[in-house]
Amino acid sequence: MPSHSVIHDSGIEALMMVLMEKLARQELELPPLPQIANQVLALSADPKAEASKLATLIEQDPVLTAKIFQTSNSVVQGSTREIVSLKQAIAWLGLNTVAGAAFVLSVQEGVFKVQGYECEVRALWRHMLTTAFYGKSIAGLIGCSPDAAFLSGLLHAIGKPLVVHMVNQNQQHSTSLLPWTGVMALIEDSYVEVGRQLAEAWGFPDSVKEAISLHQDHAYHLATSLTKSAAITCLANHFASHCIDPEALSEETLRAQSVVHALKIEEDVMDALLQNYSIVQAQVEGMLT
DSSP states (O other), rough: OOOOOOOHHHHHHHHHHHHHHHHHHHHOOOOOOOOHHHHHHHHHTOOOOOHHHHHHHHTTHHHHHHHHEEEHHTTTTTSSSSOOHHHHHHHHOOOOHHHHHHHHHHHHHTTTOOOOHHHHHHHHHHHHHHHHHHHHHHHTTSOOOOOHHHHHHHHTTTTTHHHHHHHHTTTOOSSSSSSHHHHHHHHHHHHHHHHHHHHHTTTTTTTHHHHHHHSTTTGGGGGOOOHHHHHHHHHHHHHHHHHOOTTTTTTHHHOOOOHHHHHHOOOHHHHHHTHHHHHHHHHHHOOOO
């Protein structure tokens, strides 16, 4: 694949027009969801799902099984307990956390494995995973479902890597890559709608669909789900931004976000969440391929 080079703004505008037209017509060429990822997602959305079913499903793929063990032990790093079975991983971490890990590992190596933007896409996944783990922590502290919050945080920006995938599809015969600044412009203008359409096509749970559509500051108040997934994801997204790059979002600005007050998060809870970053960071790195 050719290395990055600067492309004239007309290249960005042309791709933007193509993408926006396809979005408006709902004619995106959405990649098929890998079979295991599809089954894992269905299990995570089933309130009656059993750990044994998830374990049996993951065990069908030996490579994925090995990665889940690696990921699970990274997540519980520092504990005296070593995870030696999938059922133990599910019992220790929760069904949705393990299902989420399996989903991410599956799609990272499949439809969202792009050439030319590997580091940038890895950073996108890091932010989504950090949002997921913070969402899980926030939900647990305010009496909401940690599992629902984890899945919503994990998938809230799924449109971002999909936009990168689409950019690659549109420039696969080009002699040069669109610069990342141009790709980011496309992402920021379209990822919510791209994610919304993907969520419909892939059959995401309703609470996740709501988080995808309404996780931004101007929209979370429109959500109606009792899981509060949109508001929790909004705040978790801000925590991820602060912890990954404190200069981009200061602690003072984080604490002043309107969603903090909307969720009635007390100062001591904010303190606890901020002190939790090293644990979240270790968990995230364990899930990145």
